[in-house]
Amino acid sequence: TKAQRAYNFNAGPSALPLEVLEKAQKELVDFQGTGMSLMELSHRSPAYEQVHNQAIANLKELMNIPDNYQVLFLQGGASTQFAMVPMNFLPADQKAAYVLTGAWSEKANKEAKMFGDTYVPFTSKETNHNRIPKLDELTFEDNTAYVHITSNNTIFGTEWFEFPDTGDIPLIADMSSDIMSHPVDVSKFAMIYAGAQKNLGPSGVTVAIVRDDLLARANIENVPTMLRYDTHVKNNSLYNTPPTFGIYMLGLVLEWAKEQGGLEAITKRNQEKAALIYDVIDASNGFYRGHAEKDSRSLMNITFRVSNEELEKQFLAEAKAAGFVGLNGHRSVGGCRASTYNAVPYEACKALSEFMIEFQKKNS
Numbered sequence: 001t002k003a004q005r006a007y008n009f010n011a012g013p014s015a016l017p018l019e020v021l022e023k024a025q026k027e028l029v030d031f032q033g034t035g036m037s038l039m040e041l042s043h044r045s046p047a048y049e050q051v052h053n054q055a056i057a058n059l060k061e062l063m064n065i066p067d068n069y070q071v072l073f074l075q076g077g078a079s080t081q082f083a084m085v086p087m088n089f090l091p092a093d094q095k096a097a098y099v100l101t102g103a104w105s106e107k108a109n110k111e112a113k114m115f116g117d118t119y120v121p122f123t124s125k126e127t128n129h130n131r132i133p134k135l136d137e138l139t140f141e142d143n144t145a146y147v148h149i150t151s152n153n154t155i156f157g158t159e160w161f162e163f164p165d166t167g168d169i170p171l172i173a174d175m176s177s178d179i180m181s182h183p184v185d186v187s188k189f190a191m192i193y194a195g196a197q198k199n200l201g202p203s204g205v206t207v208a209i210v211r212d213d214l215l216a217r218a219n220i221e222n223v224p225t226m227l228r229y230d231t232h233v234k235n236n237s238l239y240n241t242p243p244t245f246g247i248y249m250l251g252l253v254l255e256w257a258k259e260q261g262g263l264e265a266i267t268k269r270n271q272e273k274a275a276l277i278y279d280v281i282d283a284s285n286g287f288y289r290g291h292a293e294k295d296s297r298s299l300m301n302i303t304f305r306v307s308n309e310e311l312e313k314q315f316l317a318e319a320k321a322a323g324f325v326g327l328n329g330h331r332s333v334g335g336c337r338a339s340t341y342n343a344v345p346y347e348a349c350k351a352l353s354e355f356m357i358e359f360q361k362k363n364s
């Protein structure tokens with residue numbers, strides 16, 4: 001019998017591909033003839049190391065990561081990266097630039113200020129973070145240690161599609177909510193990091209992709225061992241016990257992404273999925289109102305309001321009753337949000353778009 005799958009639009013943790021879950025289920029109590037679950041294997045065993053190294057190799061292949069980058073599997077979520085980045089890469093005699101396009105960039109900036117000086121070249125706060133800056137709106141001061149951006153703003157539903165050329169200044173991106181959703185030129189970034197729980201796998205593992213020349217600049221004298229990138233580089237992310245099951249699941253998601261045809265194919269499908277919903281918003285004559293400006297619209301998190309609050313409550317209640325999960329906007333913004341990550345099927349987006357059309361018909 002086919003598994004009953006919800007229309008899952010959760011923002012994170014979010015949908016995983018059914019094929020991945022079924023493979024994990026099959027292997028759960030006996031991983032490849034070991035007589036043990038993957039969770040029970042030593043992280044020093046050849047069977048686990050194979051899983052670990054294959055996941056790194058597949059991520060490099062899918063994202064086309066050049067050889068002068070290290071791929072790390074860390075713990076503590078993207079939130080720990082907010083602190084680790086400045087702890088390692090913000091020296092006392094420099095400042096870091098934080099482009100503020102949403103709540104997560106604000107949090108990253110707040111953490112950095114505990115370790116050094118930062119400045120804000122741009123914030124979209126005045127317009128409730130409804131847009132990404134145009135590249136000519138950004139200028140960086142001399143003596144900038146790095147520029148930090150949030151490539152997709154999960155809460156507000158905006159996404160960067162072009163990235164600033166920062167010259168010699170390292171560009172660091174929190175890609176937690178759009179990593180692997182479309183091809184990016186990794187060579188533009190000194191570092192990319194992402195919590196896994198949206199496009200990469202379950203929560204519990206955080207991916208960091210760090211360029212060698214940035215690692216070489218790290219200022220690590222008083223940084224605790226676990227919070228130094230070089231510790232994890234030197235030990236292939238096996239300094240201590242890694243989140244083995246999460247890395248295994250991430251590996252299965254990467255295999256799945258390859259079977260989908262890689263990032264070119266995945267981004268095409270993501271564009272089609274998002275268009276289903278944005279098109280309904282745009283054709284609704286104001287019944288639905290998108291939060292983000294059109295050219296900043298995220299393909300991963302679609303944020304919108306229904307024309308009045310009463311109807312919005314009704315929309316969310318009826319959607320829930322119809323089997324749509326996770327459509328409530330983030331508590332800090334309100335409204336509605338449909339997260340259409342890689343693993344959300346086209347059919348789920350199609351069903352939501354039809355539900356939205358129907359709801360408008362009945363209520364206007």
Ligand code: PLP
Binds near residue numbers: 195196
């Ligand atoms: N950055 C972005 C863009 C996010 O969407 C999130 C979580 O949703 C975080 C950071 C925080 O990630 P974590 O929960 O892994 O610490």
